[in-house]
Every structure is written in structure tokens, then in C-alpha cells.
Amino acid sequence: MSTAALRPRADASLAGRLARSAAAVDGAWIATADVADWLDGRRRAHRFSVERIGFAELDGWSFAEDTGNLVHRSGRFFSVEGLSVTMSEGPFRHWEQPIIRQPEVGILGLLAQEIDGVLHFLLQAKMEPGNRNLLQLSPTVQATRSNYTKVHRGAGVKYLEYFTDPDRGQVVFDVLQSEHGSWFYRKANRNMLVEALDEVPHDDDFCWLTLGQIGALLRRDNVVNMDARTVVACFPMGAAEPDALLPDAAVRSWVTVERSRHDVVVDRVPLAGLAGWEHHPDALRRPDGRFFQLVAVRVEAGSREVSAWSQPLLEPTGPAVAAFLVRRIAGVPHLLVAARAEAGFLDTIELGPTVQCDPGNWRGVTPPPFLDVVLAAGADRIVYAGLHSEEGGRFLNAEIRYLFVEADEQQAPLNPPPGFQWLTPGQLGDLVQHAHYVNVQARTLLSCLHAGAATLEGLRGDTSADRGGV
Numbered sequence: 001m002s003t004a005a006l007r008p009r010a011d012a013s014l015a016g017r018l019a020r021s022a023a024a025v026d027g028a029w030i031a032t033a034d035v036a037d038w039l040d041g042r043r044r045a046h047r048f049s050v051e052r053i054g055f056a057e058l059d060g061w062s063f064a065e066d067t068g069n070l071v072h073r074s075g076r077f078f079s080v081e082g083l084s085v086t087m088s089e090g091p092f093r094h095w096e097q098p099i100i101r102q103p104e105v106g107i108l109g110l111l112a113q114e115i116d117g118v119l120h121f122l123l124q125a126k127m128e129p130g131n132r133n134l135l136q137l138s139p140t141v142q143a144t145r146s147n148y149t150k151v152h153r154g155a156g157v158k159y160l161e162y163f164t165d166p167d168r169g170q171v172v173f174d175v176l177q178s179e180h181g182s183w184f185y186r187k188a189n190r191n192m193l194v195e196a197l198d199e200v201p202h203d204d205d206f207c208w209l210t211l212g213q214i215g216a217l218l219r220r221d222n223v224v225n226m227d228a229r230t231v232v233a234c235f236p237m238g239a240a241e242p243d244a245l246l247p248d249a250a251v252r253s254w255v256t257v258e259r260s261r262h263d264v265v266v267d268r269v270p271l272a273g274l275a276g277w278e279h280h281p282d283a284l285r286r287p288d289g290r291f292f293q294l295v296a297v298r299v300e301a302g303s304r305e306v307s308a309w310s311q312p313l314l315e316p317t318g319p320a321v322a323a324f325l326v327r328r329i330a331g332v333p334h335l336l337v338a339a340r341a342e343a344g345f346l347d348t349i350e351l352g353p354t355v356q357c358d359p360g361n362w363r364g365v366t367p368p369p370f371l372d373v374v375l376a377a378g379a380d381r382i383v384y385a386g387l388h389s390e391e392g393g394r395f396l397n398a399e400i401r402y403l404f405v406e407a408d409e410q411q412a413p414l415n416p417p418p419g420f421q422w423l424t425p426g427q428l429g430d431l432v433q434h435a436h437y438v439n440v441q442a443r444t445l446l447s448c449l450h451a452g453a454a455t456l457e458g459l460r461g462d463t464s465a466d467r468g469g470v
Contacts, residue, residue, distance in 0.1 A: 014172065015238030021119040021211040022452045028115040029208035032216045039223075042125040042205055043135050046302030050129045053298050054282045059310045061296075068272025070294070070312055077144070078102035078394070080294060080312055082271040083185065085343040088263035091365050096275045098284060098294050099344060100314065100394055101185045101268075104145040105176070108227045109163040109192040111140040112172065113200060113208070120208040122159070122200065123228060127301040128392025130313050132399070136225040136389065137217065140206070157305065158203055162194050169194035173234055176435040177443065178350060179391060181342025183292070183314050185268070188346070188435070189227075191234045205303055211235070215451030221387040222399070226444065229388070233432055233443035235450050240426040243332045245414075248430070254421050255437065258339035259348045266343050290361045292316045295396060315396040318360040319387075322441040323374045323403035325354045325412045326383060326456055327422070333456035334422040336370070336412050340439060350439040351431065354412075354420070369417055377405045384454035388444060402444055404454050425449050425456065 026032055055063070060073045070080040083099040111122040126138035143157045162169045172193040179187040209217075214232060217223045246254070271284075278287055285293035298310045325336040340352035355374045362368070383404035390398035416422065428446055431437040438446070448454040 014236060017114075017119050018211060018235055018237055018450075021121075022215060022450070023212055024118050024210040025212040025216055027120055027208060027210045027213050028118065029120060032213045035207070035209075035213070035217060035223075038207060039125055039135060039137075042303070045204070046127070047300055048127050048134050048302070049300045050134070051298045052282070053296050053310065055296050055312075056281065057298065057310065058296050058312070061310065061312060063271070067270035070271065076104075077311075080271060081185070082269040082274045083343055084267045084269045086263075086265040087341060090341075096269065096277070097291070097343070098271060098274065098277065098314070099185045100183055100187070102144065102187050106144040106189045107141050107160075107163055107192060108139050108189045108231050109141040109159075109194060110228070110231045111159060111162050111169065111200065112193060112195045115208060118210055120210055121214065122206050123209055123214075124158075125205050125207070125303070126225065127303055128225065128389075129297055129299045129301070129311070130392035130394065130396040130398060131222065131225070131389045132397055133222050136223060136392070137209075137214075137228055138225045139228050139231050142225075142227045158206075159200075162196060162200075163192055167197075169196050173236060173433070175234055175433060177230055177234070177432075177438075177440070178345060178436055179440055180395075181340070181344040181350065181439065183344065183395065185344045186346045187344065189230075191231045193231065193235065211451050215448070215453040218386060218388075218448050218451055218453035222389050224388070225392065226388070226390050226440065229444045229447040230440055232447040232450055233438070236433060237426075237429055237450050240430065241332050241424040243330055244424045244427055245329050245332075245334060245422045246427075248427065251421070251423060251427055251431075255339070255349075255351070255431075258419065262339075262341045262348050264341050264343065264345075264348050289317055291358075297396065313394060313396040314398075316358060316398050318358045320358040320398075320400045321355055321371075321374060321403070322353045322400045322445065323355045323405050324442075324445055325370060325373065325407040326404050326459060327407055327412060328456075328459040329414065329422060332424055333459055334424055335428060336407070336416060337421055337423045337428065337442070339419045339421075342439070345436070345439075347436045350442075351423075351428065351437060352439040352442045353445060356439075356441050369420070370412065373407060373411045374403065374405055377403075381406045383456065383459070384448055386448070386453070390440075400441065400444075402441075402448070404445065404448075404456065406459055 086094045122140040123137040176188045283293045336354040339349045
């Protein structure tokens, strides 16, 4: 396998090609209306099952004698360890928690090719044990290093060669992006888009879709998986806005200030004896039922590289909400972005949605800013809403209701509280071209804009901004 770098694609018309693909709501390979039936057919073609089991029934996994960490006998894949966290601000200043540690970098890669003059993208009908409906559309390649180096001794990862062999495709982008900072410790994947140079062989579990078709499917619940969404979020759409409230240099300075002013102290600690958590035969959970629990499952999946295995999963205790408040400011749509400090981030903070939480975890605690605005929004203020699964390979039944909610000056002032700032979608899109700037929840919402699932062109308000103090 070649380790040479893929050649960057120099194409000044790329933004135009992506725009044409986004405008194509039906594709040359399959009609959008037929995708649901195609996915059902792939479900019928393979056997899938997920069964909850006790920790003692895990095959190949055990709690280490010295630390109590949950580890695989190969020493690869991932481990579940303990984390002690101290924050300089917020209602929760210190806590301990389990966290997934997976130091290897995986590949999330979409393969592109023009069909009938329009860019199409190769998506896979992939089974993940944590998804409620099991089968969703994933990137062409979605694999950890342990997977694609065959630590599991299973079959090879299909189409991997397009992302590792410089003679098979031209790279459009290749950028490291974080995963969930509350549940992963400094986890990152390569998000890649590669355009194939030659005809791509067909596989029954894969389909070619335009960006517009992906957008149409993002309007449906639990169809496009998290890994596909994060790659689409990185698409260089070339949509910079000339009249942003904050100049680009000021945006970068604001991010630097936010990273500097947050004190986040994180220490890896043994999973055994973790403060505030109770160990049961089938779960590691908090006695108050908040946040999440660690559980175990046994899996059968006829279409995966390995057809049967068992593994631990993190299961949140309730559905979450992730929403951008949006306003038209001086004629330009803006998003209210939050600087979010999460324990697992490599660089203290990343930019996230205005609201990002499970409302049930805030019982009896002062709620986060703007949560009431999002939860009280009427249908006339909701620009987009969709229920999407998170990383189904590590999380069980983890779903977030994603929204864009139109707000006014009273609900979301032009001069927001510390930790928040108004950015345009183009500014956020520019930042996502770089590693560790935009978190995974914000990237899902950005993917909805890139693919046309959501549009901000119809916002009613037009704030003739008094920009004093910004």
C-alpha cells in the first residue's frame, strides 16, 4: 500500500461544480424517491442484529486489573478510560466521567465522479450497531486504522485504495476534524474528498448521489449518517459573504481570545472507582440518571468486514438538541456561534451551535443561554429541523434534533453575551477548511446548508445593524 501523499486538485471551478451538483435534486444513478426502497433492499440482503449483553459476555474485551479501563485484547481499536475535568466557568466546574480513547486517526472519505456532467458522490449503505434503524448512508470509506489494517482479521475496506494510492484519485481536500469532545478524548479523523480518475467498479451496497440528493435526504430523519455529514460540511462551496458583521481577521482573533480565556484542566484517571459513577453487571452509569451510560452489545452484520463481534457503546440518557439561532444582519444571514469548551478537545474550544445539550440534563440547574428561545420556537421560526444519529459505531441510540431557528433582537441581541459571536455561513465554511475549529454538531448543520437541505435566504428580519461595540 502506497503512503505517498495524494495530489491536490487545482480546480478554480470547483465551487461551481459543487453548486451544480447541489442544484441536481435527482441523479443519474438513482432517483431520490427510490433511495428509501434501495436502502430497504440492502437491509433485506444481509442479516443485522444487535443484542444488549452484560460486560462479562464481551468477547475480546475486559476491564484491566490495574486501572479498571475497558480494553481490547489486541491493544487496538479503542479503550474506555476515566477522565477528571476542571473548568474555569459554567455551572459544572468539576466532574469525572468515562471517555473513549482512540488515539489512531481514521479515514472518512467520499469518492466523487462526474456522471452526465454532474458531480456525484459514492455513498455506502452501512450498518452501525448504535443506530436505531441500523442502516444509514455513510461515506465511501469510513474506517479506523485498526479496521483498514485488518486488526480484526476480516475483509478489506472497499474502495480504500482511492484514498491511499495517489494513482487512483485526485484529492479535493484532506483535513483533520474532531469528533464529539464530550465522549471522545482528542479523537480526530481525516475528512477527505477524492475525485476518481478512472471508471469506478460497482458494488451493490454503494450508490452514487448528487449533493442535491444528499440535501433532500438530510430533510429525512436518520438517513445520512454523521460521518457523511461531516465530510459534506468540509466541501469548499466558495460562498464568502462581503458584508459580514465581523471581519475575518476579527473572527480569528475572537477564536484566539476564547481559547486563551478558558482554563480546562483534564487528567486521565482509572475507570475503576470513578467518582459519581456506579458499576453494574450490564452498565456503568450515574445514580442520578444524567448524561450517559456505558453498555455492551453483541452484533451481527452480514455486510461488514467482520460479520459478528461484541463491543462497548456509550448510550446517552435522552435526545439532545443542537441549534443555530439565525438573523439577517444588514441583508446578510448570520449564525450565532458558541465557543464551546469540551473535555476531549485538543485545543480547549471549538465553534459549535448556539445551543447544544440534552435539556433533561439541566433539571434544577440554570439552563444554558438561548435554550429557552430554541425550545419555545414556533413553526414559523423554525427554518430547518431534522433528527439525525451520531456516531453509530461508538454510541447507542444517540440522536440529536438539529435546527436553524430565526430570532430577533430581543431573543438574540446583536451584541451577544461572552462566548458567542455572529458569523456568516461562509465564514464558518472557511474555518472548517482547517483542523479543530468547528465541532461535529456545527458541521452537521453546515452540511445541511451546503447540500441545500436548509436555506437561509427567506429570513424575514433585516437588521440594519448598529455595529458599535462589535
